Amino acid sequence: MLTNGYLNKLRSPGFFCVALVLLALSSCSRPAPRASVKKVPAGQEFSGFLSTYASLKPNPDFENTKSYVSGDPAKNIHKYVAVIVDPPEIYISTDADEKAFPDRGVAALKEYFQNAITGAVEDAFPVVQSSGPLVLRLRSAIVGIDVGQQLPADQKDANTLERALNIGRVAVEVELVDSETGEQIAAAVDRQNLGEGATVGSATFSREEKFRAATQAFDGWAFRLRRFLDSANELSKDDIDRVEATNFPYASK
Amino acid sequence: MTTSRSSRPKNIYICYSLAAIKNITRYTGTFRFGPQLFIEDASLDKGEQSMKSCVTLSVLALLASSSFGADEVSTFAAYVDSDLCARLMLGPITSERVQCSQSTFKEGSQPVLVRLRNNMVLTVNKEKMIGPLIGQLAEVSGKVKPNDGTVKLDSAMPITNASIPKGDPARKLLDVRMYRTDRSAQLHEKIRHELAMMPYISNFDFISFAQSGADVILSGWTVRATNRDTAGRVVRDIEGVETVINNIEVLPLGSFDMQIRAVARAKLQRYLARYFWGSGSDIKIVVKNGQIILLGTVATKADSDLAFMQCNSVPGAFKVFNLLRVQGSDKGA
Numbered sequence A: 001m002l003t004n005g006y007l008n009k010l011r012s013p014g015f016f017c018v019a020l021v022l023l024a025l026s027s028c029s030r031p032a033p034r035a036s037v038k039k040v041p042a043g044q045e046f047s048g049f050l051s052t053y054a055s056l057k058p059n060p061d062f063e064n065t066k067s068y069v070s071g072d073p074a075k076n077i078h079k080y081v082a083v084i085v086d087p088p089e090i091y092i093s094t095d096a097d098e099k100a101f102p103d104r105g106v107a108a109l110k111e112y113f114q115n116a117i118t119g120a121v122e123d124a125f126p127v128v129q130s131s132g133p134l135v136l137r138l139r140s141a142i143v144g145i146d147v148g149q150q151l152p153a154d155q156k157d158a159n160t161l162e163r164a165l166n167i168g169r170v171a172v173e174v175e176l177v178d179s180e181t182g183e184q185i186a187a188a189v190d191r192q193n194l195g196e197g198a199t200v201g202s203a204t205f206s207r208e209e210k211f212r213a214a215t216q217a218f219d220g221w222a223f224r225l226r227r228f229l230d231s232a233n234e235l236s237k238d239d240i241d242r243v244e245a246t247n248f249p250y251a252s253k
Numbered sequence B: 001m002t003t004s005r006s007s008r009p010k011n012i013y014i015c016y017s018l019a020a021i022k023n024i025t026r027y028t029g030t031f032r033f034g035p036q037l038f039i040e041d042a043s044l045d046k047g048e049q050s051m052k053s054c055v056t057l058s059v060l061a062l063l064a065s066s067s068f069g070a071d072e073v074s075t076f077a078a079y080v081d082s083d084l085c086a087r088l089m090l091g092p093i094t095s096e097r098v099q100c101s102q103s104t105f106k107e108g109s110q111p112v113l114v115r116l117r118n119n120m121v122l123t124v125n126k127e128k129m130i131g132p133l134i135g136q137l138a139e140v141s142g143k144v145k146p147n148d149g150t151v152k153l154d155s156a157m158p159i160t161n162a163s164i165p166k167g168d169p170a171r172k173l174l175d176v177r178m179y180r181t182d183r184s185a186q187l188h189e190k191i192r193h194e195l196a197m198m199p200y201i202s203n204f205d206f207i208s209f210a211q212s213g214a215d216v217i218l219s220g221w222t223v224r225a226t227n228r229d230t231a232g233r234v235v236r237d238i239e240g241v242e243t244v245i246n247n248i249e250v251l252p253l254g255s256f257d258m259q260i261r262a263v264a265r266a267k268l269q270r271y272l273a274r275y276f277w278g279s280g281s282d283i284k285i286v287v288k289n290g291q292i293i294l295l296g297t298v299a300t301k302a303d304s305d306l307a308f309m310q311c312n313s314v315p316g317a318f319k320v321f322n323l324l325r326v327q328g329s330d331k332g333a
Helices: A004-011 A014-030 A103-121 A207-235 A236-244 B013-026 B046-069 B082-088 B093-104 B127-134 B170-172 B182-196 B225-236 B255-271 B301-312
Strands: A038-039 A065-070 A084-085 A088-093 A133-148 A161-168 A171-178 A184-190 A200-202 B072-081 B112-114 B120-124 B139-144 B152-160 B206-212 B214-221 B243-250 B283-288 B292-297 B319-322
Touching: A038 B214, A065 A084, A065 A207, A084 A103, A088 B206, A103 A161, A103 A207, A161 A236, A171 B292, A184 A200, A184 A207, A184 B225, A236 B182, B072 B082, B072 B093, B082 B093, B082 B112, B082 B120, B082 B214, B082 B243, B112 B127, B120 B127, B120 B243, B127 B139, B127 B152, B182 B206, B182 B225, B206 B225, B206 B292, B214 B225, B225 B243, B255 B283, B292 B301, B301 B319
Parallel strands: A038 A088, A084 A133, A088 A133, B120 B152, B214 B243, B292 B319
Antiparallel strands: A065 A184, A133 A161, A133 A171, A161 A200, A171 A184, B072 B112, B072 B139, B112 B120, B139 B152, B206 B214, B283 B292
């Protein structure tokens, strides 16, 4: 219990001065904001990025992939015509030291993957900037990135990262949600290992031949995402029968 | 021209190029590209000869580049149609099509040109110039951008059917017999099937086609660029198809039109649920700049009227074209 004397001390001008100095010092010593990375929780199968994992099932058409596509007649992928592509999120592996992750590398990686998935989906789902009716939101995460070794000093230039990023055991988690309600319409966790042996060692890795394996891996995941969308859009047998029976051109006979 | 070598001004190279062109025409009779460009002129030494050739080539390159860079300026015969009827591709120009053009134009559909030679739909920069000619044939002059499907009009004059000579490719669209002859019925069905099976067709896309022998004209509207490309590709790959004119218009996805699409579909789905299923619908809702075009097939006239009424009450929609077909009836409502 606080005594009256103690409360009086708290109200004294000296105490406020000390508090202000401490506050100023703490804000000065705060590190610059880092590119946000999250960590895969220990002992968990998934990163926790998707809004729900409850409906995911192994997809026979895609190796090492679990997926879900809403079959709700009122809210399914066929009911949407455009998409917002959110910047990808990065989940580092459970054991990795997040302080060792170079911000520039994380930012470059995010930018490359966002461009890759935008390019892969945009002709099927035109990309728009704001949410609204008939618009999906494409959320994605690169899960399991690890920090690699320090790069040799003699190989460094202005774009070289302090530490390489290792994408050897990366998975990709994506989901399409209704841009207005956030309801999950489709989702996939792609564990197909496309990045084995690939690293990112430069902020301009997309333009450097020695990191071609990394860009190919990201392009590969983007391509698989497009294939997943194509498969989710395939017509069912009932739909085919219905379309066949009703879809006639207006041209004169 | 005889000029002594010493008195000839060295820096006036344009004279050389003119002289070169003169020499070329002198030797060949006509001015044309080819080996004749390098004809020797005995009055010039070797250095001057090479300079002459160099300047000549430069002038020719300039001429060539200026002509390649320009838009295609042409005069052609066209049918002045409404955007709506042109995209629905009612086929050859019959009285039914003329009626469609005139009525939908009056109701607010923009005027466009259909180039008779190949059925290409072209939007124009001066709609007022062709508005009075709707439902007629016209001789049009202007800069055509085939990739954009646009024409920058210089002039448009009405012409008669008879003024297009027999055998002219422009007559194709005027001849009803050219379209869908019995021997191509199988091909027609194949094209229809392939277009119907496209996976990204939504309630807001309508793709139609007309066939004239081995030539196919695709038309309609889509909200996805991929549908335009895929339709062109799948039809081109069908055995028996020789040429494909792709008049499918990709609609912009403005938030205003998106709102109209969503509300119109919700209303129709509520009152006419039996026409909607998991991935598609019998009723297509094309929305373009606040206008709704209802297409597809319904069972009764009452359903068609109900769809029209519901779409008329969509906030922001300022015009509804009801082109729904009623089963068992050839004409739309």
